[in-house]
Amino acid sequence: MQTYQDQGLQKASQSFYHPGLRVISATMAALPKARVLDLGAPSAASFKYFKRQNCHIRFENLNDFLATAIAEKLTLRSDALIDALDRYLLLLNSDNQFDVILAWDIFCYLDLAAIDYLSQRLSRHCTVGAKLHMVRYWGNVYPRIPCEYYMVDGCHAVNNFACCEKRHLQKLPPVKALQARMSGFTLSEFHISEAGMHSAMTDVVFESARAGAARQVSRAQSLRPMPNELKRPNATPWRSAGGERQQVLPAPKANAKVSQHVEKYYGQHKSPALEGLLSLRLHQNARVLDLGVANRINEQTYRRYAPHIHFADLPTLMANKARSQTENKVGHPLTPISQLADASHLAISQHWKFDVIMGWDILSRYSLEAISHIMALIKPHVHDNTYMHLLHYVGSDREHILEGCNLVAEDRIELFKGCDGALHHRHTLFELIAAMGYGSVEQSFAFAKGMHENYHEYVVALNAR
Amino acid sequence: MKSQSQSQSQSPSASNPEPNQDVSLSGGPSPSAVIGSKINFKGELSGDEDLLIQGKVEGTVTLKGHKLTVGKLGYVKANLQAKNIIVDGTVEGDIVADEHIAINASSVVKGNIIAERVTLEDGAKFRGSIDMDIDAAPKAPLKPLAAKVDESKSGD
Numbered sequence: 139m140q141t142y143q144d145q146g147l148q149k150a151s152q153s154f155y156h157p158g159l160r161v162i163s164a165t166m167a168a169l170p171k172a173r174v175l176d177l178g179a180p181s182a183a184s185f186k187y188f189k190r191q192n193c194h195i196r197f198e199n200l201n202d203f204l205a206t207a208i209a210e211k212l213t214l215r216s217d218a219l220i221d222a223l224d225r226y227l228l229l230l231n232s233d234n235q236f237d238v239i240l241a242w243d244i245f246c247y248l249d250l251a252a253i254d255y256l257s258q259r260l261s262r263h264c265t266v267g268a269k270l271h272m273v274r275y276w277g278n279v280y281p282r283i284p285c286e287y288y289m290v291d292g293c294h295a296v297n298n299f300a301c302c303e304k305r306h307l308q309k310l311p312p313v314k315a316l317q318a319r320m321s322g323f324t325l326s327e328f329h330i331s332e333a334g335m336h337s338a339m340t341d342v343v344f345e346s347a348r349a350g351a352a353r354q355v356s357r358a359q360s361l362r363p364m365p366n367e368l369k370r371p372n373a374t375p376w377r378s379a380g381g382e383r384q385q386v387l388p389a390p391k392a393n394a395k396v397s398q399h400v401e402k403y404y405g406q407h408k409s410p411a412l413e414g415l416l417s418l419r420l421h422q423n424a425r426v427l428d429l430g431v432a433n434r435i436n437e438q439t440y441r442r443y444a445p446h447i448h449f450a451d452l453p454t455l456m457a458n459k460a461r462s463q464t465e466n467k468v469g470h471p472l473t474p475i476s477q478l479a480d481a482s483h484l485a486i487s488q489h490w491k492f493d494v495i496m497g498w499d500i501l502s503r504y505s506l507e508a509i510s511h512i513m514a515l516i517k518p519h520v521h522d523n524t525y526m527h528l529l530h531y532v533g534s535d536r537e538h539i540l541e542g543c544n545l546v547a548e549d550r551i552e553l554f555k556g557c558d559g560a561l562h563h564r565h566t567l568f569e570l571i572a573a574m575g576y577g578s579v580e581q582s583f584a585f586a587k588g589m590h591e592n593y594h595e596y597v598v599a600l601n602a603r
Numbered sequence: 604m605k606s607q608s609q610s611q612s613q614s615p616s617a618s619n620p621e622p623n624q625d626v627s628l629s630g631g632p633s634p635s636a637v638i639g640s641k642i643n644f645k646g647e648l649s650g651d652e653d654l655l656i657q658g659k660v661e662g663t664v665t666l667k668g669h670k671l672t673v674g675k676l677g678y679v680k681a682n683l684q685a686k687n688i689i690v691d692g693t694v695e696g697d698i699v700a701d702e703h704i705a706i707n708a709s710s711v712v713k714g715n716i717i718a719e720r721v722t723l724e725d726g727a728k729f730r731g732s733i734d735m736d737i738d739a740a741p742k743a744p745l746k747p748l749a750a751k752v753d754e755s756k757s758g759d
Contacts, residue, residue: 180723180727180728180729180730181723181725182722182723182724182725183725185721185723185733189721189735194732194733194734195732195733196731196732196733197729197730197731197732197733198730199728199729199730202728202730229713229730229731234732
């Protein structure tokens with residue numbers, strides 16, 4: 139233990155960006171004397187930061203507990219681990235209420251039953267709307283025992299990840315599975331691979347659902363298998379621009395076959411990405427390129443921010459090319475996009491540079507080669523400060539595409555499901571970004587309040603140089 | 604220094620120590636009173652001078668207007684109250700100071716801290732809450748730790 143302490147933070151000096159900590163800092167700043175529970179190892183730097191924020195701080199040091207539990211192989215037996223955790227947390231009285239909980243990577247070292255237990259235990263100590271921040275490792279290799287983290291400012295933290303002894307394990311459950319186990323909390327933010335973030339870490343923020351319907355489950359229940367209804371959350375409440383409360387229609391079962399002729403409306407989607415993208419990136423002479431089909435509703439929304447709007451209608455263009463290729467029966471197989479020799483096929487003037495490109499889910503329908511070609515055609519129309527918006531489908535229906543997206547307000551999208559019968563490629567985000575060739579993820583959003591559960595959103599900074 | 608205790612003295616140097624190795628471990632100028640490393644003390648300990656604890660103390664320690672130091676060899680299972688408190692050793696219990704509490708790198712502290720100024724060094728094993736809002740601090744005199752634990756048990 140002492141060796142671990144000694145090896146730790148002295149060697150690690152680089153701080154990493156944690157977008158989720160922004161929410162935490164904002165919460166602390168908004169309250170006169172926010173109460174903070176830090177489950178990680180205490181450090182002078184974190185303490186100084188909290189002191190500057192005039193917070194009441196409590197350190198629980200679950201790092202120590204887990205390091206011992208791992209050494210004693212307690213983590214291999216759920217019941218034993220939960221019992222030990224229960225005893226360890228006895229000092230945390232029921233009257234201790236916190237506005238912010240920093241869990242760091244503690245949850246990465248718990249199995250599902252222990253996650254269930256700890257989330258319920260913590261939810262008892264949350265004030266209404268309290269935030270829980272955690273770090274998740276998404277590679278196969280991560281430290282053997284929890285890392286030490288300390289906050290250096292409102293959105294940066296230093297860690298000793300590099301100095302820790304690593305272990306090889308199967309991947310941690312995805313955030314979606316974690317969400318189902320985090321009773322008492324709803325997923326508020328999920329960040330991955332943004333500029334400045336640690337390459338092995340994702341940032342997740344949960345919000346206490348204490349004000350909502352009570353989801354208190356007994357500890358005995360927490361050890362039972364996950365109920366199916368928790369796997370798929372029901373309709374998500376969503377507030378419209380007019381202020382009235384509406385209900386997002388639940389998405390159909392991901393594996394259900396939906397005919398093209400049945401109801402195509404797929405649900406509402408609150409877009410945290412577009413809200414900032416349109417208002418911040420667009421200006422008096424800004425240009426918007428929408429890769430989708432012309433849509434009057436979208437045009438009206440864009441017009442509030444930018445005078446120049448262009449619809450590329452890429453799906454129709456690609457479908458026509460594919461059709462003509464089949465009819466001509468050329469001797470050698472050509473991918474449809476290879477016939478889009480230049481951007482004139484996209485009807486884009488050679489002088490146009492776009493500030494925002496709306497990619498929707500269109501790129502992910504095509505092969506990685508086709509994506510590279512499309513992005514190469516767009517490249518001359520990109521400047522140093524161009525951003526692209528992507529919707530990324532994470533459901534399991536391979537025939538699923540979006541036939542239409544109505545941007546009814548800057549942060550509100552009506553999704554219409556299409557089905558062209560083809561089995562579409564389901565690229566991971568990293569494959570997609572790699573195929574694009576000159577983009578890097580600037581912001582990522584998943585499972586935020588009001589977002590459609592089957593769609594993640596990304597803002598990609600394009601750099602044509 | 605007054606004490607209402609069942610002192611289990613194993614060394615004659617309990618209240619008037621000779622300058623020995625234990626004292627130098629505190630790192631600063633020697634305080635006027637030392638509980639040496641071979642002393643076990645149980646009960647309420649109060650006094651009007653600075654104190655260095657290198658032995659084992661259980662109960663409460665109250666030194667109004669003076670400095671209390673828990674040395675590297677010190678093990679204290681008690682609630683502590685003093686003007687300034689420096690911890691280099693192990694403390695299980697709440698720590699309340701009128702001015703300043705220093706939790707140094709070598710210390711192991713399990714309990715809540717209340718003072719106007721608190722410093723926490725990297726490497727300290729600390730578990731508990733830190734409150735620097737002195738208005739919120741309890742004004743009632745501290746109770747022995749054992750009694751406090753019993754009360755909380757009966758409350759359950």
